[in-house]
Amino acid sequence: MGSTMLGLVKESREPGAVLKEVPVPEIGHDEVLVRVKVSSICGTDMHIYNWDAWAEQTVITPNVFGHEFAGIVEAIGNHVFNVAVGDYISAEGHIVCGWCSACRSGNAHVCRNTRSFGITAPGCFASYAVVKASNVIHNAANLPLELACLQDPLGNAxxxxxxxxxxxxxxxxxxxxxxxxxxxxxxxxxxxxxxxxxxxxxxxxxxxxxxxxxxxxxxxxxxxxxxxxxxxxxxxxxxxxxxxxxxxxxxxxxxxxxxxxxxxxxxxxxxxxxxxxxxxxxxxxxxxxITGRRMYKTWQQMKGLLHHHSLDISKLVTHTFTLERYEEAFELMQSGLCGKVLFLHEATSEYELGNLVRNEAYQEV
Incomplete structure (x- = not known):
């Protein structure tokens, strides 16, 4: 691992983004470093990319954006005991305080002190990302990458x-x-x-x-x-x-x-x-x-639906791009003539994408 990586950065408070070399993030004692395998574009990312009134009021710049991903843990902080190097994970995107009245009454999803991964904190449109160990969601080994990275928006649904x-x-x-x-x-x-x-x-x-x-x-x-x-x-x-x-x-x-x-x-x-x-x-x-996912009740409900094959959303994935072709990806999203658009990160093969390559709707572009 080098000291820098490619990251898609919302650098200025205007439409667009910049792909550039940025430092590989350092982890704190309660955080993990994840090698991002697959990420996906969300409607929120479109707000950020297009830079509308909501983005102007909400988003911190400069910042690597993106918040839907799946990847492999590369390193863990010295106070992390629930995650190991090599784990296959996704993550809850709301970084909450844990001590406010909302957090203490089962409503952490509306914590007034929330920082949001990829919005007000560095996100996943990069080779590596840092997440709180408490936010880690372990994925079943047989959950295809293209479904694992969709759990954040699926949780909203x-x-x-x-x-x-x-x-x-x-x-x-x-x-x-x-x-x-x-x-x-x-x-x-x-x-x-x-x-x-x-x-x-x-x-x-x-x-x-x-x-x-x-x-x-x-x-x-x-x-x-x-x-x-x-x-x-x-x-x-x-x-x-x-x-x-x-x-x-x-x-x-x-x-x-x-x-x-x-x-x-x-x-x-x-x-x-x-x-x-x-x-x-x-x-x-x-x-x-409705904002985000109820932490962590929604994740348990979602896992039940996915792991027991009660729910199939694989047909939603229609296109993949490398991160270097982000402008084409966002243009396609803007057109509305697509389903879910994924970014394949370094060393992600078609074999690893499991069901995706067998999906008739899928198009590699």
Whole structure:
């Protein structure tokens, strides 16, 4: 291991990024150094790359970004006892304090002192990354790399779906981005009744159908509130998972929701959203914010779904790039004509990618 490595850096507070030589990070007494094998681009990374209002308010620069990965432990701190060199791991991306009231009451995922891996702390779009030993998630030896690196966003989907009763319920997923697509698969795996997928992108709507959606709605054609009620016998969906962050879609979803519906919000709006509070109050709608994964309940639920083959999200991975071709990768993500886009890091072979090379949707580019 040299003293420097290639890292994709958000160097200045404007659109774009820079691939450059940066120092290999040093570990503290409670941290581990990971050789990154595979990483993937998230919607949050798109916010950072494009540099929108959310990024301006949230992201620290300069910083190596990226937070979805799988890799091999290269070194451990002298106070680390739960991780060994050679372990195959991923990691929880929220670095929390452990002592605030949220952390001490089972709500560490909303710790007010959170630092976020790849957002306000150095991330994984590099050869090596450092994570807290307490955040390490050990992967089963037979879990393919391409699935292991998707656990962070999959955890968001699991958290959103399982934040309330789901069995037998009608569910609308607003926004068929990657976490929305995962939510469709998770909802079906967890016993949802009818699942409705909503988007304006025909490519993504077709992917939604492949992930198990019973109904697809293109809300650039159909008024969303009307369509939601039409496909639920006039009642509206009992559960709405808002993954788009689109203000108009959220307003329409509330109008179209069932009485006493649960509306879980994960999409990040670009600005403030004005809602008709009378709809929420008199329909008895429960609004809730979803951020990250419940630490570590969501991870246990997710492992149960993955390890017992109740859930298959391998079809979501459609393209891979080397880190050197990051501009093409982000351009493809921007187009919306892809599923999950992965970066293959040094010494990662097709053989190691397991199921990926057998996936008909997969394209090496």
């Amino acid at each position: 699991v958290h959103a779906v399982m934040a309330g009763d789901i069995v037998g319920k009608s569910v609308a997923v607003i926004g068929s981005g990657l976490i929305g697509l995962m939510s469709i698969a998770v909802a079906k795996a967890c016993g949802a009744g009818q699942v409705i997928a909503v988007d304006i992108n025909p490519y993504r709507l077709e992917m939604a159908r492949k992930m198990g959606a019973d109904v697809i709605i293109n809300n650039s054609i159909d008024r969303l509130s009307t369509a939601l009620q039409e496909f639920t016998e006039g009642e509206g969906p009992e559960v709405i998972l808002e993954m788009s962050g689109n203000p108009e879609a959220l307003k329409e979803a509330i109008v179209g929701a069932a009485q006493a519906a649960r509306v879980s919000l994960m999409g990040i709006p670009p600005s403030e959203v004005a809602l008709d509070m009378s709809q929420i109050i008199f329909k008895g709608i429960r609004l809730e914010g």
